[in-house]
Amino acid sequence: RVKGSAADTVTLTGDDEDFDNRSFAIPPVQQRPQVLWLGSDTLEDAKQPLFFVRRAFVETPRAAVQVTVRATLPPIAELNAATLIFSSGAIDSSVASGLRAQAEAGRTVVLVLRNADAASGVALGVLAGMAPVALSESKAGGYAMLGEIDFRHPLFAPFADPRFSDFSKIRFWRYRRIDTAALPSARVLARFDSGDPALLEIPAGRGRVVVFASGWQPDDSQLAVSSKFAPLMWSLLENAG
Numbered sequence: 001r002v003k004g005s006a007a008d009t010v011t012l013t014g015d016d017e018d019f020d021n022r023s024f025a026i027p028p029v030q031q032r033p034q035v036l037w038l039g040s041d042t043l044e045d046a047k048q049p050l051f052f053v054r055r056a057f058v059e060t061p062r063a064a065v066q067v068t069v070r071a072t073l074p075p076i077a078e079l080n081a082a083t084l085i086f087s088s089g090a091i092d093s094s095v096a097s098g099l100r101a102q103a104e105a106g107r108t109v110v111l112v113l114r115n116a117d118a119a120s121g122v123a124l125g126v127l128a129g130m131a132p133v134a135l136s137e138s139k140a141g142g143y144a145m146l147g148e149i150d151f152r153h154p155l156f157a158p159f160a161d162p163r164f165s166d167f168s169k170i171r172f173w174r175y176r177r178i179d180t181a182a183l184p185s186a187r188v189l190a191r192f193d194s195g196d197p198a199l200l201e202i203p204a205g206r207g208r209v210v211v212f213a214s215g216w217q218p219d220d221s222q223l224a225v226s227s228k229f230a231p232l233m234w235s236l237l238e239n240a241g
Helices: 049-056 076-081 093-104 118-128 229-240
Strands: 008-011 022-025 034-038 066-070 084-088 108-112 135-138 146-149 175-178 187-192 197-204 207-212
Touching: 034 049, 034 076, 049 066, 049 084, 049 229, 084 093, 084 229, 093 108, 093 118, 093 197, 093 207, 108 118, 108 229, 118 135, 118 197, 118 207, 175 197
Parallel strands: 034 066, 034 084, 084 108, 108 207
Antiparallel strands: 008 022, 135 175, 146 187, 187 197, 197 207
């Protein structure tokens, strides 16, 4: 095998005819998408959602995902370089406004609701371009499961095959109830068996805001340790850019 600058060549030797002994293949170019995590999580804390996101994006020949963690909103150049932006934990309205601007510019912003306090409702409202949204905490009465999923949406399309569409083994211990009446443009991508939204998509200019009503860290759910988590994160990234 001889590697060139533009192609790899496979050469077969030892036979009588040489007209078909060479095959050319253009090697894939490894992409390096940037994922920005905005929050106070640390990479090695297994009780926080960032720990699992970092491990979901395993390097492959096609992509080497770079995950950057920032406690506050980074400079605009760093924001512009991000393909996908996560926000977890408490963010104030000014940070939410900056993320809204990124979504309007065409990016995907993922909001993971960790609490049901007023500040989280205000941040969600700003991201959605609406008034503050009422949130409340649900202990799920033991646990909740995903009862309805929109497999027509590109985010869940990779799971549409019956072999991969069973999410019923994932338990959710806690989640935040979202008043969707305050979000008329939101599309519910998944619901809990209670009927409450589990995953929302809110259009924002040329981009969108994706809202998880529950985290995937162990305190909230089993999502991060399920076989669905890594494919779901990759689907988010691929649909973001």
